[in-house]
Amino acid sequence: MSAFFERLNDVSSPRIGLGCMNLSHGYGQYVPETEALRVLEEAFEMGYRHFDTATLYGGTANERLLGFALKKIRHQLFLASKCGMALDAETGKRVIDGRPGTLRRQCEESLTRLETDYLDIYYLHRLDRSVPIEESVGALGRLVEEGKIGSVGLSEVSAETLRRGNAEYPVAAVQSEYSLWTRNPDIALKEVCLELNTALVAFSPLGRGFLTGAVEESTQFSTGDMRAVMPRFSEENLSHNLSLLKDIKAIARRLEISPAQLALAWLKAQGSHVIPIPGSCSVAHIRENLRAETITLDEATVAQLNGMMLPNQVAGARYSDAQQVDIDTENFPEQ
Numbered sequence: 468m469s470a471f472f473e474r475l476n477d478v479s480s481p482r483i484g485l486g487c488m489n490l491s492h493g494y495g496q497y498v499p500e501t502e503a504l505r506v507l508e509e510a511f512e513m514g515y516r517h518f519d520t521a522t523l524y525g526g527t528a529n530e531r532l533l534g535f536a537l538k539k540i541r542h543q544l545f546l547a548s549k550c551g552m553a554l555d556a557e558t559g560k561r562v563i564d565g566r567p568g569t570l571r572r573q574c575e576e577s578l579t580r581l582e583t584d585y586l587d588i589y590y591l592h593r594l595d596r597s598v599p600i601e602e603s604v605g606a607l608g609r610l611v612e613e614g615k616i617g618s619v620g621l622s623e624v625s626a627e628t629l630r631r632g633n634a635e636y637p638v639a640a641v642q643s644e645y646s647l648w649t650r651n652p653d654i655a656l657k658e659v660c661l662e663l664n665t666a667l668v669a670f671s672p673l674g675r676g677f678l679t680g681a682v683e684e685s686t687q688f689s690t691g692d693m694r695a696v697m698p699r700f701s702e703e704n705l706s707h708n709l710s711l712l713k714d715i716k717a718i719a720r721r722l723e724i725s726p727a728q729l730a731l732a733w734l735k736a737q738g739s740h741v742i743p744i745p746g747s748c749s750v751a752h753i754r755e756n757l758r759a760e761t762i763t764l765d766e767a768t769v770a771q772l773n774g775m776m777l778p779n780q781v782a783g784a785r786y787s788d789a790q791q792v793d794i795d796t797e798n799f800p801e802q
Contacts, residue, residue, distance in 0.1 A: 470618040471639035471666045474587050475517060475742075478545050481760045482735055484517030485510050485753065486670055486746030487533060491525030495691035498748045500532065507536040509750050511544065514757055519668075519744050520581075521549035521592055522573050523561065527580055534582035541583050548577050549592035549622060549642075551603065552793075563793060565595030567606030574610055588640055590620035594795040600628050601635040608636030620668075624795045626655035633663050643796055645669035645741070647678055647715065647730050648699075648708070648776045649785055654797040661740055672734050672743035675700075677708070679727040679752075680716060684709060696790075698783030707782040714775060724762060727752070729772075731759035736769045 490503045498506070518537065520529045530548060537544060550573040551565045574589060589610065591603050607619040618639035621632055632638050641660055645652045645667065652667060660667040673679050675694055684706055688695040698704055719729040734743045745756045778799040786794060
């Protein structure tokens with residue numbers, strides 16, 4: 468058992484974690500800080516123990532939020548953050564930097580913002596193509612040896628990059644977008660994660676809200692909402708994708724669960740090493756998501772879902788061309 472799973476077990480964490488990005492980043496409109504603090508407090512009270520953030524989110528605001536909200540219960544939870552991608556203070560643009568010195572500095576700064584002396588896992592948020600992955604992973608490995616982080620993680624990387632990084636220092640977890648309408652980890656990453664005893668942490672497991680049924684043809688994305696530039700949510704593709712969702716909703720109705728719970732239960736069925744981390748600003752929604760922990764789909768339903776929303780059926784790529792440049796994850800030919 469890897470350090471990742473050992474620590475999750477130590478804090479009695481459910482298989483479902485909480486992605487905290489939504490509270491400060493990515494979707495244009497955010498709840499006031501007092502409400503965000505209440506969301507985090509209630510998430511812990513209802514049973515969440517795995518909280519995921521990053522230096523990038525909100526230009527460090529998300530880490531500060533979690534630090535303030537969780538510092539009194541820090542040792543009762545699994546705290547994850549990410550480095551190697553940040554917002555430039557002057558230009559506001561994303562900067563990817565995987566140099567060892569940068570990762571060490573960002574770790575020290577993350578620890579300060581999160582008001583803790585260690586992180587349970589620290590992910591390289593994006594591969595810096597100008598820096599060998601061995602150098603970046605080696606730097607994170609030294610932080611493990613110094614007790615600043617519990618284990619090393621990678622995000623949005625290919626199976627080949629994972630193998631190379633893991634040969635330098637054990638990689639405990641890889642974050643990758645994985646959901647009913649994003650199957651990229653099935654190309655190779657999921658299998659290699661299982662082989663290397665590496666957790667596959669599925670971010671955006673609800674398709675950035677699409678799989679919950681919250682997105683409709685009439686939906687207008689606010690300024691700053693990343694979905695506004697994602698091809699799958701464009702006017703020319705959304706109608707087709709919503710037609711695919713109808714059959715997913717029908718299965719959820721038959722099982723008397725929500726579409727979100729169905730999507731999370733399907734991910735759980737993809738392997739014991741798959742850990743979904745859905746995010747939301749709504750206490751009701753995060754409670755609904757956690758209830759998927761108790762849902763086990765029968766083999767026939769899993770098989771049926773496996774054959775739905777396949778990559779050659781979904782219209783549009785998951786990222787824009789500009790966003791895709793920063794991604795190392797394998798793509799299907801049609802993407």
